[in-house]
Amino acid sequence: MLILTCPCCGAEADETELASGGEAHIQRQGPESTDAAFEAYLFQRKNPSGVHFERWRHAFGCGKWFHAARCTRTLEVFGTYTAQSLKPPKWILDRIRKRRPDWAGPLP
Amino acid sequence: MKRYSAFAIAKEAFRHQLGWERAWRSPEPKPEYEVIIVGAGGHGLATAYYLGKNHGITNIAILEKNWLGGGNTGRNTTIIRSNYLQDASAAIYEKARSLYETLSQDLNYNVMFSPRGVAMLAQTHHEVRGYRRTARANAIQGVETEFIGSEQVKALCPIINVDGPRFPVLGALWQPRGGTARHDAVAWGYARACSDMGMDIIQNCAVTAVRRTGGTVTGVETTRGAVGCRKLGIVVAGHSGVLAAMAGFRLPVESVALQALVSEPVKPCMDIVVMANTVHGYMSQSDKGELVIGGGADGFNNYTQRGSFHHVEETVRALVETFPIISRLRMLRQWAGIVDMTGDRSPILSKTPLENCFINCGWGTGGFKAIPGSGWAMAELMAKGEPGPLAAPFGLDRFREGRFIDESVAAGVAH
Numbered sequence: 001m002l003i004l005t006c007p008c009c010g011a012e013a014d015e016t017e018l019a020s021g022g023e024a025h026i027q028r029q030g031p032e033s034t035d036a037a038f039e040a041y042l043f044q045r046k047n048p049s050g051v052h053f054e055r056w057r058h059a060f061g062c063g064k065w066f067h068a069a070r071c072t073r074t075l076e077v078f079g080t081y082t083a084q085s086l087k088p089p090k091w092i093l094d095r096i097r098k099r100r101p102d103w104a105g106p107l108p
Numbered sequence: 109m110k111r112y113s114a115f116a117i118a119k120e121a122f123r124h125q126l127g128w129e130r131a132w133r134s135p136e137p138k139p140e141y142e143v144i145i146v147g148a149g150g151h152g153l154a155t156a157y158y159l160g161k162n163h164g165i166t167n168i169a170i171l172e173k174n175w176l177g178g179g180n181t182g183r184n185t186t187i188i189r190s191n192y193l194q195d196a197s198a199a200i201y202e203k204a205r206s207l208y209e210t211l212s213q214d215l216n217y218n219v220m221f222s223p224r225g226v227a228m229l230a231q232t233h234h235e236v237r238g239y240r241r242t243a244r245a246n247a248i249q250g251v252e253t254e255f256i257g258s259e260q261v262k263a264l265c266p267i268i269n270v271d272g273p274r275f276p277v278l279g280a281l282w283q284p285r286g287g288t289a290r291h292d293a294v295a296w297g298y299a300r301a302c303s304d305m306g307m308d309i310i311q312n313c314a315v316t317a318v319r320r321t322g323g324t325v326t327g328v329e330t331t332r333g334a335v336g337c338r339k340l341g342i343v344v345a346g347h348s349g350v351l352a353a354m355a356g357f358r359l360p361v362e363s364v365a366l367q368a369l370v371s372e373p374v375k376p377c378m379d380i381v382v383m384a385n386t387v388h389g390y391m392s393q394s395d396k397g398e399l400v401i402g403g404g405a406d407g408f409n410n411y412t413q414r415g416s417f418h419h420v421e422e423t424v425r426a427l428v429e430t431f432p433i434i435s436r437l438r439m440l441r442q443w444a445g446i447v448d449m450t451g452d453r454s455p456i457l458s459k460t461p462l463e464n465c466f467i468n469c470g471w472g473t474g475g476f477k478a479i480p481g482s483g484w485a486m487a488e489l490m491a492k493g494e495p496g497p498l499a500a501p502f503g504l505d506r507f508r509e510g511r512f513i514d515e516s517v518a519a520g521v522a523h
Contacts, residue, residue: 075410
């Protein structure tokens with residue numbers, strides 16, 4: 001069972017208490033963007049087998065959104081961080097690199 | 109290939125069963141093929157089979173990371189039906205269902221297709237309306253279904269409790285020509301027929317990179333060396349995103365774990381397939397007597413193939429209300445498969461941004477029923493380079509154009 005620590009209230013919550021919000025750090029596109037960019041924003045997903053950055057909501061707890069870094073292949077959790085992040089913070093990237101030395105970094 | 113027949117069984121009985129040959133060869137990969145199919149599951153093998161049978165292309169390698177039919181083909185709940193709402197879906201799923209009817213004879217391999225009938229229970233008034241609509245759509249599409257009342261459901265499957273307190277059975281969408289088949293046999297039958305046509309099925313051979321020159325595919329690199337090809341077909345279900353990344357494009361697909369479980373074997377107690385989509389559970393009885401139960405999918409990206417116990421609990425809790433008779437049954441095994449979900453819950457059969465590279469994915473939670481139709485349409489797409497009428501609506505471009513084939517609500521499938 002997947003267990004994440006909510007950075008907002010500090011509670012350790014399992015997946016029955018959480019709602020997944022899908023891929024994190026997606027750049028929003030507006031009326032000025034190209035069709036290709038808008039399609040990518042709406043539909044195309046990285047869907048990696050390995051390290052993934054996601055949005056989660058502590059739905060049956062404090063109700064707040066946050067970010068999590070975890071491995072989709074093993075369910076190993078690298079850490080959770082605040083929803084007010086436009087990209088993964090350095091400390092979490094360092095922690096992932098320490099545990100996964102051959103990791104190539106976040107997908108572009 | 110030695111044909112399987114009653115005569116062959118009788119003949120072998122007189123010589124200690126020593127005359128049987130291996131169902132398929134296990135050759136070393138050649139340096140170059142006309143077509144490479146990545147993924148030797150049902151869809152990949154069916155694609156290769158119909159490339160050979162319908163289009164005369166037999167210089168084909170089918171590369172498989174693990175063993176043949178060991179992914180979702182060996183993990184599903186074997187339900188076959190075609191009662192979809194949208195015309196494009198009904199066409200391809202009905203093609204598949206009709207091919208299943210004669211697949212055993214076609215492949216000379218018993219896939220144990222059992223058209224025992226599929227009942228999709230309507231347990232809310234919303235579902236009653238939805239299924240009545242689907243039944244009418246199916247009548248126009250030429251798919252034989254009907255909406256039946258709860259007393260008919262009770263007559264078809266006496267172990268159903270139609271007066272449950274939370275989810276009474278108000279009726280069902282009944283497809284009498286739906287049913288089940290032996291999932292492994294489907295993969296094995298196609299594999300045997302492919303091997304007989306001279307195609308190479310190469311197991312334990314993971315693709316590690318896609319080779320391209322300019323914008324055209326030229327082959328793949330694998331754990332057993334580089335293999336060249338003129339055309340590449342990616343048919344890898346849950347790992348489609350990984351292969352697409354190797355080929356240099358991104359898909360509108362997310363992979364999640366969908367799980368199933370089986371009970372201990374019991375005497376025959378239900379002879380139809382029952383799907384209860386409101387409560388996310390479906391059940392049928394296998395020939396061994398086990399009740400085969402399918403549950404819901406995880407709500408997050410997952411490649412672990414192991415599922416989670418709270419989903420088992422949810423599924424079983426809901427089914428016990430509808431089938432009180434199973435409350436004392438012990439469950440023997442549970443497992444999960446990685447399914448590739450698209451936004452509109454319809455598959456992708458398409459050309460890709462990489463020239464001569466084709467993809468067949470996005471079957472999500474319901475790929476098994478589509479195997480022959482999917483292979484048929486994918487073979488046509490790969491042989492001609494352009495999709496035929498079955499595959500045309502399922503192109504990748506539908507996401508850019510907003511031309512969805514929305515089955516997520518329409519079909520009422522348990523997702």
